[in-house]
Amino acid sequence: MFKGDLINWPELGRTLVVIDAANLEQSVKSMGWWVDYVKLYAFFKNKTTLVDIRYYAPHFNDARQNNFFTVLKKHGFTLITKPLKIIAEIDKECGHIRKANFDVEITLDVVMCMDTYDTFILFSGDSDFNCLIKKVRCVGKKAVVISSRYHIARELIESCNRYLDLKKLRDEIERKGK
Helix, strand or coil: CECCCCCCHHHHCEEEEEEEHHHHHHHHHHHCCCECHHHHHHHHHHHCEEEEEEEEEEECCCHHHHHHHHHHHHCCCEEEEEECEEEEEEECCCEEEEECCCHHHHHHHHHHCHHHCCEEEEECCCHHHHHHHHHHHHCCCEEEEEECCCCCCHHHHHHCCEEEEHHHHHHHHECCCC
């Protein structure tokens, strides 16, 4: 099992990239940088035989996010969104408990399209995906997990074929400026 810094991207074959947006954004924010999604798409388009790149995110219904989603779609991303669910109000100072978990949607999509890819790349460190990683590998597919060192469950590192620390992609996908 390869857990090193480098990946021979072409050997991955047909590649499905799945982005758990909340997890990815939290990871890069904690490292003090932001993702340029146009660069991220170009990176995978140039380095792999990209089948699809899917972006799973809550939809806030505001103009700024709608513009961002338009840019993603224009640059080849498949968007999977749903409204942000307000569960409860804690108090006036703290605000609401919000939820928009995509574990089920990601899992179903990845399983349902297994015949279209050889390698599944997951941008998330959520331990809930451990079962999915095992299933993908059980049917002979490769699983690569990309996340930051402090935002990944140990189970995912142990279950995947390859783990890549997100900071290794920083030069390729970082957003410069505003």
